[in-house]
Amino acid sequence: MRRNFSKYNNLFIVSSIILLTYSPPMWGGISEQVYETHLKNGLKVILLENHKAPVVSFHVWYRVGARNEPCGKTGISHLLEHMMFKGTDKIGPEEYSRIIHENGGKDNAFTSNDYTGYFTNISSDRIHIPIELESDRMSNLKLKEEDFVTEKMVVMEERRLRTEDNPQAVLIEQLEATAFQVHPYRFPIIGLMEDLKGMELDDLRGYYKTYYNPSNAFIVAVGDFNREELLSKIEKAFGSIEKGIPPKEKITPEPPQLGERRVHVKKEANLFFIAFGYHVPNMLDPDAYVLEIIDAILSRGTSSRLYQRLVREKRLALSVGSDYPLLSKDPSLFYITAEVMPGKEPMDVEKALNEEIERIKSEPVSDEELEKTKNQLEASFIFAQDSMFYQAMLLARYEIVSNWRKIDDYVPSIRKVTKSDIMRVAKKYLTPDNRTIAVLIPLEKKMERKGFESGREDNKGRSIR
Numbered sequence: 001m002r003r004n005f006s007k008y009n010n011l012f013i014v015s016s017i018i019l020l021t022y023s024p025p026m027w028g029g030i031s032e033q034v035y036e037t038h039l040k041n042g043l044k045v046i047l048l049e050n051h052k053a054p055v056v057s058f059h060v061w062y063r064v065g066a067r068n069e070p071c072g073k074t075g076i077s078h079l080l081e082h083m084m085f086k087g088t089d090k091i092g093p094e095e096y097s098r099i100i101h102e103n104g105g106k107d108n109a110f111t112s113n114d115y116t117g118y119f120t121n122i123s124s125d126r127i128h129i130p131i132e133l134e135s136d137r138m139s140n141l142k143l144k145e146e147d148f149v150t151e152k153m154v155v156m157e158e159r160r161l162r163t164e165d166n167p168q169a170v171l172i173e174q175l176e177a178t179a180f181q182v183h184p185y186r187f188p189i190i191g192l193m194e195d196l197k198g199m200e201l202d203d204l205r206g207y208y209k210t211y212y213n214p215s216n217a218f219i220v221a222v223g224d225f226n227r228e229e230l231l232s233k234i235e236k237a238f239g240s241i242e243k244g245i246p247p248k249e250k251i252t253p254e255p256p257q258l259g260e261r262r263v264h265v266k267k268e269a270n271l272f273f274i275a276f277g278y279h280v281p282n283m284l285d286p287d288a289y290v291l292e293i294i295d296a297i298l299s300r301g302t303s304s305r306l307y308q309r310l311v312r313e314k315r316l317a318l319s320v321g322s323d324y325p326l327l328s329k330d331p332s333l334f335y336i337t338a339e340v341m342p343g344k345e346p347m348d349v350e351k352a353l354n355e356e357i358e359r360i361k362s363e364p365v366s367d368e369e370l371e372k373t374k375n376q377l378e379a380s381f382i383f384a385q386d387s388m389f390y391q392a393m394l395l396a397r398y399e400i401v402s403n404w405r406k407i408d409d410y411v412p413s414i415r416k417v418t419k420s421d422i423m424r425v426a427k428k429y430l431t432p433d434n435r436t437i438a439v440l441i442p443l444e445k446k447m448e449r450k451g452f453e454s455g456r457e458d459n460k461g462r463s464i465r
Contacts, residue, residue, distance in 0.1 A: 029408030030385070034395070035227055036404075041243040043214035045234055046395055046404055048222045050388055056127045056223030056230075057389040060134045061117040061396050063218075064211040066189040067251060067329065075191015076199060076207050078111040079155050083204060084118065085109075086147040088140040093147060096133050103129055111189055114329035115400045121389055124224040128233055135237035138212060148201045156197070159190045167269035167440055168339075175438035178263045179277045179333055183254040213244025218399060222392040251330065254279065261436040269442035271318070272340035274349055277333040278435045283326050283401050289413035290425040291334060295324040296373045297365060297422075298336070298356065305356055306336070316341055316349045327397045333436075334429065346439055361426040364419040377414050 035047045065077050087093040100107040105122030107130070120130035163169045173188050180186035210216075219238070221230060257279055280291055299306050299322040310317040320338040336357075338349050365373075384390045395404045 029411075030391070031405045031408045034404065037231065039214065039235055039239050041214040041239060041241055043238055043241070044218035044399075045231065046218065046220045046399065047225075047227050047230065048220075048391060048395065049225060049227055050222055050391065051224050053388070054124045054224045055121060055388060056124045056221060056225055057119060057121050057392045058127060058130045058134075058223075059117060059119040059220040059392050059396055060138070061115050061218055061220065061400065062211055063114075063216050063400065064116055064207075064247075065112045065114045065329075066187055067113050067184045068211070068247075068249070069184065069187065072195055073199065073203055073207075074187045074195040075155065075159075075189075076203060077116055078189060078191060079152060079196070079199060080204055080207055080212075081109050081111045081116050081118075082151040082155060083143060083147065083208075084137055084141060086144065086151070087142055088136050089142065090136055090140070091133065096137070099133065100130065105130070113185055113189060115396075117396060119389070119392070127221075127223075127225060127230065131233050131237045135241065138214075138217065138238070139241045141208060141212070143201060143205055143208065145201055148204065152196060152199060155191070156193065159193060159196065163188065163190060164193075167265070167267045167442070168273050170267055171265045171273055171275055171438050171440045172335075174263050174265050175275050175277050175436055176333070178261050178438070179257075179279065179436040180254055182252050183330065184251065185254075185330065185332060209244075210247050214238065214241055215244040215246040218396075220392045220396045220399070220404075222388045222395070254331065257434050257436075260432045263436065263438045264441055265438065266441045266443055268445045269440055271342060271440075271442060272346040272349075273440035274338045274340065274346055274353070275438045276336040276353065276435050277438070278336075278429050278431075279331065280324065280334040280429050281331045282328045283398075283406070285331075286413075287425050287428070288326055289410075290417050290421045291324045291429070292326055292377060292414060293370075293373055293417045294360060294422060294426060294430075295322050295334070296377055297360065297369065298322045300373070300376055305360070306338075306353070309356055310338060310349065310352050314352055316344050316352055318342075320353075327401050329401055350437070357426070357430050361423055361430065365422060370417075370419060370422075374414055374417070378411050381410055381414075 030048065033048055037045050039045065066074065069076050085094060085096055087095060091099070097107055100120055100122065103122060103126045105120050105126065107118070107120040109116070109118045118134065120134075122130060163173060176188075177186045219234060221234075281287055297305060299320065301307070302312075306320040306322065310320045317338040318341050320336075322337070323335040325332045336353060338353060340346050340349050385394065394407055398404045398407045
């Protein structure tokens with residue numbers, strides 16, 4: 001699913017009163033508690049024992065996402081994710097999830113620009129079940145024509161529902177296609193409709209063979225287990241799978257932008273919507289943690305600058321926000337968005353957004369605001385790890401970008417950010433020449449005649465993963 005402009009999925013909403021009085025704990029990190037090893041076939045295994053509850057969160061991630069897709073095959077990573085639930089010689093179609101659910105577990109999968117991940121949360125005494133199921137489909141997936149045709153239709157319908165019928169999603173897609181002119185982040189994760197229509201089963205067979213093997217995958221398990229016992233189960237299930245050839249990665253970096261770009265999207269909608277996208281580095285650059293702070297100052301909570309200025313004071317926007325994808329494999333975009341208040345002009349909203357951006361460049365933040373922001377980020381980061389699932393997610397996402405050990409850098413790096421850092425980084429990246437602006441221009445909705453639908457059928461009852 002495309003970005004949802006949330007940070008760590010907003011697991012916890014902490015009131016401003018608590019945050020203002022919050023005393024940050026001494027951050028010791030978790031790297032000393034994590035065990036890493038490799039099987040003989042190269043499969044990396046990352047284990048973190050956590051005995052707070054008799055549950056294990058078991059993940060298998062593949063280092064492949066939309067950024068790896070060949071031109072003309074956008075959406076193939078996501079389509080293959082769907083096909084991974086269609087069975088093997090041992091397990092029938094959709095049997096994977098049924099078996100997990102019958103044993104009291106929950107499973108799902110997700111595709112991003114940078115990875116495809118599969119997970120199961122299950123009672124620790126039944127951890128052998130997802131281990132056996134995941135190892136089976138890593139090497140023995142049955143890719144049948146009838147399943148492929150069905151799932152391709154499901155994904156095309158998913159694109160219609162989540163993107164083409166969602167004006168704001170269309171706008172973000174157009175923003176990214178304009179901001180990135182070389183790098184594959186210009187393509188949507190769900191895929192372009194014409195590419196999906198033209199996809200063939202042999203495309204998936206080749207993609208599966210190239211990317212779904214131990215040389216391009218890793219396992220993360222967090223929960224109530226004995227490390228030696230769990231590792232023995234993993235070795236037994238995955239150890240005999242052929243290593244595979246590490247896929248070659250040829251990602252062309254995006255060249256510097258030479259001037260502001262603009263795109264307008266006209267679509268049936270209720271309100272104007274504005275989105276800014278600034279080219280920014282990822283976690284591997286020291287400026288990344290300063291951008292985390294800037295993101296939080298601008299839009300974290302109702303006390304944030306953008307909300308206070310555009311929603312409460314000026315009443316120009318119904319909603320406003322920003323998002324910085326720290327854990328992006330490659331340099332990405334810093335997003336700022338605003339839903340224009342009915343009766344207000346989008347140019348007035350754009351002007352107000354620019355004023356707040358210029359303010360953060362030219363005026364040092366107060367000591368209180370900076371400390372509150374750091375406390376917010378640290379609290380969210382630490383509290384999120386109360387969940388075994390999100391501990392596993394964070395370890396896996398850091399592993400995708402660089403190495404899971406860098407998870408321990410987050411809190412110290414946030415704590416080191418200074419007022420001058422904020423002004424310097426804002427001046428460096430949040431400039432007109434470095435941004436793309438996208439504006440949604442609402443068209444009047446077409447009238448529907450009684451007894452007739454104005455669009456396609458709803459496809460009721462279809463399960464979309």
